[in-house]
Amino acid sequence: MDAGANGYSENIRRAVTALQNGEMILLFDLEGREAETDFTIPATAVKPSDVRWMRNDAGGLICVALDPDASEKLGLPLMADIIREANRSNSALSRIVEKSGDLKYDSRSSFSIWVNHRDTRTGIPDNDRTLTINKLGEVVKNTLDGENIHFGNEFRTPGHVATLRAAKGLVHERMGQTELSITLAKIAGITPAMVVCEMLDDETGNALEKKDAEQYGNDHNLVFVEGEEVVEAYEIWLSSQPQKKN
Numbered sequence: 001m002d003a004g005a006n007g008y009s010e011n012i013r014r015a016v017t018a019l020q021n022g023e024m025i026l027l028f029d030l031e032g033r034e035a036e037t038d039f040t041i042p043a044t045a046v047k048p049s050d051v052r053w054m055r056n057d058a059g060g061l062i063c064v065a066l067d068p069d070a071s072e073k074l075g076l077p078l079m080a081d082i083i084r085e086a087n088r089s090n091s092a093l094s095r096i097v098e099k100s101g102d103l104k105y106d107s108r109s110s111f112s113i114w115v116n117h118r119d120t121r122t123g124i125p126d127n128d129r130t131l132t133i134n135k136l137g138e139v140v141k142n143t144l145d146g147e148n149i150h151f152g153n154e155f156r157t158p159g160h161v162a163t164l165r166a167a168k169g170l171v172h173e174r175m176g177q178t179e180l181s182i183t184l185a186k187i188a189g190i191t192p193a194m195v196v197c198e199m200l201d202d203e204t205g206n207a208l209e210k211k212d213a214e215q216y217g218n219d220h221n222l223v224f225v226e227g228e229e230v231v232e233a234y235e236i237w238l239s240s241q242p243q244k245k246n
């Protein structure tokens with residue numbers, strides 16, 4: 001992709017190139033939302049050393065954000081919808097499931113189900129999580145290529161990798177790293193299955209401050225992208241797409 005010709009910023013072009021090369025980037029959502037920075041890397045490119053890097057240097061939850069159309073085709077609902085459905089026969093669950101207003105930073109979470117690939121053993125070692133993550137990327141790609149994939153043939157739940165279902169409208173609908181990372185994958189033209197893992201501060205236990213995450217990026221030569229930049233690039237990308245015939 002010759003991003004320059006399309007008017008993308010230098011930083012977005014660097015982020016897109018890094019993702020196309022299967023490299024890690026740092027992705028900040030928004031002040032006033034979570035104000036968190038996530039390690040972010042294409043699921044198809046993840047190696048065990050990347051899982052080790054995320055659990056040591058980021059420290060948050062290692063999740064895989066999935067394209068909305070692929071999630072639909074694979075039958076991956078939001079966890080909250082599963083719980084609401086289940087509570088028809090178990091009213092205790094209805095008091096647990098997230099409700100509007102529960103999250104101070106968004107109207108809802110993006111969690112779908114937690115899975116292990118069926119060829120993993122316990123599911124948590126770096127090699128196991130890498131296999132699950134790579135295979136999630138593979139099934140998203142194959143599903144979007146038109147293959148009829150039976151998700152349960154390859155994965156079991158509960159498991160140790162949380163999947164996140166991106167909103168259909170991507171960043172027009174929701175501004176979490178779930179949608180931001182999938183939007184970047186679309187712009188980069190890579191498989192829209194993206195691993196995200198929050199950066200936590202070892203001193204405070206809180207989310208790492210944005211300035212410290214930026215410093216980490218400088219120290220480790222990682223591109224640092226903010227949600228607002230992704231939204232801007234998405235509008236440019238949309239305008240470059242062939243208009244859908246009605």
Ligand SMILES: O=C(CO)[C@H](O)[C@H](O)COP(=O)(O)O
Pocket residue numbers: 029034036038061063106109110164175176177178179196198
């Ligand atoms: O909560 C999360 C999953 O562990 C992380 O914040 C991750 O960034 C994805 O969630 P969101 O799209 O809400 O930002």
Ligand SMILES: [Mg+2]
Pocket residue numbers: 034
């Ligand atoms: Mg979160």
Ligand SMILES: [Mg+2]
Pocket residue numbers: 029034036038176177178
């Ligand atoms: Mg987040």
